Amino acid sequence: MIIKLLVEGGEMAPGPALSQKLGPIGMNINQVIQKVNESTKDFKGLKVPVELDIDASTKDFSVSVFSPPVSELIKKELGIEKGSGVQKKAQVANASIEQIISVAKTKLPNLLCKDLKTAVKTVVGSCVSLGVLVESKPASEVEQEIDEGKYDKEIKEEKTETSEEKKKELEEYFSEIKAKQDIIIKKEAQEKEAETEKKEGAKKETESAPKVEPKKK
Secondary structure (H helix, E strand, C coil): CEEEEEEEECCCCCCHHHHHHHHHHCCCHHHHHHHHHHHCHHHECCEEEEEEEEECCCCEEEEEECCCCHHHHHHHHHCCCCCCCCCCCCCCEEECHHHHHHHHHHHHHHCCCCCHHHHHHHHHHHHHHHCEEECCECHHHHHHHHHHCCCHHHHHCCCCCCCHHHHHHHHHHHHHHHHHHHHHHHHHHHHHHHHHHHHHHHHHHHHHCCCCCCCCC
16 A cells, blocks of 8 residues: 655654554554655655555565655745745745756656756745745746747756856845835734734724713603
8 A cells, every 4th residue: 555645855754644544554664664764864854745555465665765845845945944825925935947957857757848958947936935046036027038038048958057246136125025025024014913902902992982871761
């Protein structure tokens, strides 16, 4: 039988979900965890898809490890813990096309893509949902530029190294964007807090106001 799991690379731990899947067939859960962690240790800090191929009669099993999801590879490449959650308001990083190509090359064997260019576009698509800029532009804009052939040279050469000068430019641009974002987010939070206080104040006034008994006819 095949059991599919999504685990923390090298750090799988016991839990109810695992017990429900392995307990009924009498598997040694600690033994499974040890083997999975050994097999996924190179993906530390990432969520990794894993398949357990179990022989229920002998309790023998094998572990197959698959490439982490594109979003996890992007986060690792850019050194971020999570995506934005509010992509239209806040961006979390600024990737170079070389970093995108690096992720695409890693993931290509597991993607239903005909070539590296298509894989690069797929990775950029994930940047849209994560709130990641690419080449100091919205990722959706870069998707269109890929179709237009703007990055064909870099993709053909499979460039995965970003020059220090370019890294600095990307970081400086993102610092400016983040500073503006932080001001807007802080202002919105203050406005929301003020609105909440206003509502609570109005509610207290209503509750403390003397009640007027209706006149008896």
